[in-house]
Amino acid sequence: MTIRPRLTPAIADVRRAVRGTLAAAGDDTPGAGPGEPPDSEPGEPRVFQPAPAAAAPAAAAPADRPLVLVALSGGADSLALAAATAFEAPRLGLRAGAVIVDHALQESSAEAAAAAARIAASLGLAPVHVRRVSVAAAGGPEAAARDARYAALNAARAELGAAHVLLGHTLDDQAETVLLGLSRGSGAASLWGMERFGGVYLRPLLATRRAVTERFCADSGLSPWHDPQNDDPAFARVRVRRRVLPVLESELGPGIAEALARTAAQLREDAEALDHFAAEMIEELAEPAEAGISLPVVALAANPPALRQRLIRLAVQAEFHQWLSRAHTLEVARLVTEWHGQGPLALPGIRVERRRGLIVFSAVAHSDSLG
Numbered sequence: 189m190t191i192r193p194r195l196t197p198a199i200a201d202v203r204r205a206v207r208g209t210l211a212a213a214g215d216d217t218p219g220a221g222p223g224e225p226p227d228s229e230p231g232e233p234r235v236f237q238p239a240p241a242a243a244a245p246a247a248a249a250p251a252d253r254p255l256v257l258v259a260l261s262g263g264a265d266s267l268a269l270a271a272a273t274a275f276e277a278p279r280l281g282l283r284a285g286a287v288i289v290d291h292a293l294q295e296s297s298a299e300a301a302a303a304a305a306r307i308a309a310s311l312g313l314a315p316v317h318v319r320r321v322s323v324a325a326a327g328g329p330e331a332a333a334r335d336a337r338y339a340a341l342n343a344a345r346a347e348l349g350a351a352h353v354l355l356g357h358t359l360d361d362q363a364e365t366v367l368l369g370l371s372r373g374s375g376a377a378s379l380w381g382m383e384r385f386g387g388v389y390l391r392p393l394l395a396t397r398r399a400v401t402e403r404f405c406a407d408s409g410l411s412p413w414h415d416p417q418n419d420d421p422a423f424a425r426v427r428v429r430r431r432v433l434p435v436l437e438s439e440l441g442p443g444i445a446e447a448l449a450r451t452a453a454q455l456r457e458d459a460e461a462l463d464h465f466a467a468e469m470i471e472e473l474a475e476p477a478e479a480g481i482s483l484p485v486v487a488l489a490a491n492p493p494a495l496r497q498r499l500i501r502l503a504v505q506a507e508f509h510q511w512l513s514r515a516h517t518l519e520v521a522r523l524v525t526e527w528h529g530q531g532p533l534a535l536p537g538i539r540v541e542r543r544r545g546l547i548v549f550s551a552v553a554h555s556d557s558l559g
Contacts, residue, residue, distance in 0.1 A: 198403035199272075202396060206272040206354075209392035210256065210280050213352060213385060254351040255283045256390075258313065259341055262288070262304035262413030266356035268401035269393060271408055273354060274311040286313045287344040287353070289337045290320040293417070300413050307410065317344050330423055345388060357382055357391045360398040363445035364428045366452050371424075380459065381452030395449070466498035474503055480538075480550035481507040488524045488547065497521055504549060508538055523547055 256277060258270040270286055277284035286308035290301040301318050308316045321336040323329070341353050362381045369379045384394050393401065405412050421427050436444045469491075475482050481503055488496050500520045501512050512520070516535050523533070523542045532541035539550045 194407070196403075196407040198400050199407055201400055202268050202272045202393065202404045203276055205396055206269065206392045207276045207280070209354075209384065209390050210273075210276060210282065213390055251283070253281050253283050255285060255348060256352045256354060257341075257345060257348065257350045258284065258286045258308075258354045259337075259356065260286045260288050260304050260308055261356070261415065262300055262307070263356070263415060263418075264402045264405050264412040265358050265361075265393065265398060267304075267307065267410050267412050268404035268408075269354055269356040270308055270313060271311050271404070271410060272392075274313050284313050285315045285317070285348065285350070287341055288316070288318045289340045290318060291323055291333055291336065292320055293323060293333070300415075303413065315348060317348070319344060330425065350388075352388050352390050354390050354392060356393060356401070358393045358396050358398045358401060359449050360429070360433075360445055362394055362452060363433065363448040364425055366448040367428050367432060368424060379452060380456040381449065383456070397445070462494055462498055463502075466495060466502050469495075470499055470502050470506065473499065474506075475546075477546070477548045478550065480548065482546040482548045485524055485527075485542065485545050485547060488521075493521070496524065500547075504538060507549060508551060510537060520547065 260266045288301045288304045319340040323336045324332045539552045
């Protein structure tokens with residue numbers, strides 16, 4: 189039996205977020221069935237074409253329509269996402285299923301996963317898959333669990349031929365991610381937060397507060413599962429959620445989470461613009477060199493540091509399929525801005541030198557790089 193709750197503000201907000209994300213994401217699955225719009229230009233979203241209202245019952249979409257999967261933990265965020273997706277997907281001509289990942293980190297994990305699967309089926313989601321994973325002991329527990337989870341989600345998407353996997357991250361999760369990135373001091377990229385459209389992964393609730401998803405569940409008569417690890421201060425994210433953000437709200441006033449999410453969005457927009465300009469410029473500036481590629485010193489020097497460093501990283505990435513660290517990038521940039529006749533740089537697998545007005549990047553054999 190499919191749950192049909194009365195429409196409340198929280199239910200309307202979550203459904204609207206899901207509907208907008210699915211409509212904007214489009215169908216990226218080849219051969220998704222007749223009647224799909226043609227491939228869009230790179231960077232342009234493809235739009236699902238809803239069938240006329242009279243021909244689009246909300247009960248289920250035909251088996252040949254694109255499939256989307258909800259990553260369901262049973263918590264309030266993913267449960268609200270699952271219920272809203274079950275309601276909205278058929279109206280956009282989509283099938284909606286669920287994947288429940290059992291991390292096997294607690295004695296009751298199998299029971300929690302089975303309960304989430306039963307709720308998913310009651311919402312009308314199909315197929316519903318439970319995948320038990322083994323979390324590696326190496327590395328931090330949060331990172332290891334995340335790696336295992338995404339591996340399981342990728343495997344389920346490939347096995348079922350799904351176009352997208354929907355994740356239940358909220359605005360609160362985004363704020364926590366930005367604060368954690370700030371604490372690590374790993375540069376602007378760590379402050380971008382998560383993307384609403386991240387390839388095959390969609391996060392419809394990134395602009396939705398956690399309180400709204402909790403209200404959605406209450407209004408829908410759904411009982412979320414509470415993961416005890418969400419209260420374990422051994423995890424950095426839990427400390428940010430339970431201690432740091434409340435202190436910031438108390439000392440600086442309300443709206444901190446929203447401000448952090450806005451900051452992430454603005455940084456991402458700026459970074460994407462700079463990356464776009466760098467990609468256009470590299471086409472004009474880069475020239476083949478012996479065993480590599482070169483960039484003119486004058487052109488690099490004429491650009492501000494943020495763009496200059498992107499040009500350097502992009503040249504190396506495009507030619508050698510390697511990603512320079514910030515420290516290595518700044519070393520190369522000094523050949524442009526602080527040139528005193530210094531010799532070549534030996535970076536991992538790459539030799540970089542200034543020669544006749546050019547910064548020349550050359551591939552280095554493994555034996556040469558060791559010596």
